[in-house]
Amino acid sequence: MVVTAIVLIIALTGWIFSIFTDISPTQAREPVPADVPPAAAQAPPQIDVHAPGRTSDNLAEWAGPISAQTAIDPQAARAYGNAALIAQEAWPNCNLSWNTLAGIGWVETRHGTYTGHAFNAGRLNEDGVAEPAIIGPALDGSGNFAEIRDSDGGEYDNDTTHDRAVGPMQFLPGSWKIYGRDANGDGATDPQQIDDAALASANLLCADGRDLSTPEGWRDAIFAYNQSNDYVLKVRDAAANYALNQPAHR
Secondary structure, X not given: OHXXXXXXXXXXXXXXXXXXXXXXXXXXXXXXXXXXXXXXXXXXXXXXXXXXXXXXXXXXXXXXXXXXXXXXXXXXXXXXXXXXXXXXXXXXXXXXOHHXXXXXXXXXXXXXXXXXXXXXXXXXXXOOEEEXXXXXXXXXXXXXXXXXXXXXXXXXXXXXXXXXXXXXXXXOHHHHHHHOOOOOOOOXXXXXXXXXXXXXXXXXHHHHHOOOOOHHHHHHHHHHHOOOHHHHHHHHHHHHHHHOOOOOOO
16 A cells, blocks of 8 residues: 555656646635545435446436536546445445545546646547546656556556556556456456546545545545645545535646
């Protein structure tokens, strides 16, 4: 867990934040509470998460209005809700809310749309796969990056020399091998696919018996993702905004 946290924060440093905001400066918004954990957003309706195929599609009616109000991609909203429902069954004492996953997704890649190019945003295709694939910088020891030698033969990051963080929720290949799960029913675990990536994040956050309904449990979970106080505050603020049904902002 410590290794996961360290390599994730190193992989993301200096790379991942977009220059865009998700809300007009003239749009009225409610003040964001500083509570930890952030308030839970409207819970998704119960669905059969064991049904064949892409179960997140069964949350389309629930996710539609949320997406319109929060500027979260509809597929991402469904994926976060689906992952939270799976976590509710798989780790019932974790108390993971979908907006915490959404907070991470916004900070990491703006829900799978970040490319590093201001006028060329990415997208989630109709299968929920990031286009173009989101692949971070090589962890080659240069600048502020640690050196993390290749662990996957380039399978996930197309780099056979060093590892890189991949996908909408930014997992390193070694971490993906531990936490990756199939959530869209295709029999594969793909870090670029938003359903799989959201469930892998839920798996990481709920590991070690964490209870995210407590301040200590929630902070510990986010630190497991990235050992940075600034990161924790950004995720908290984004999640708190989503609980208020409004977009996150920088």
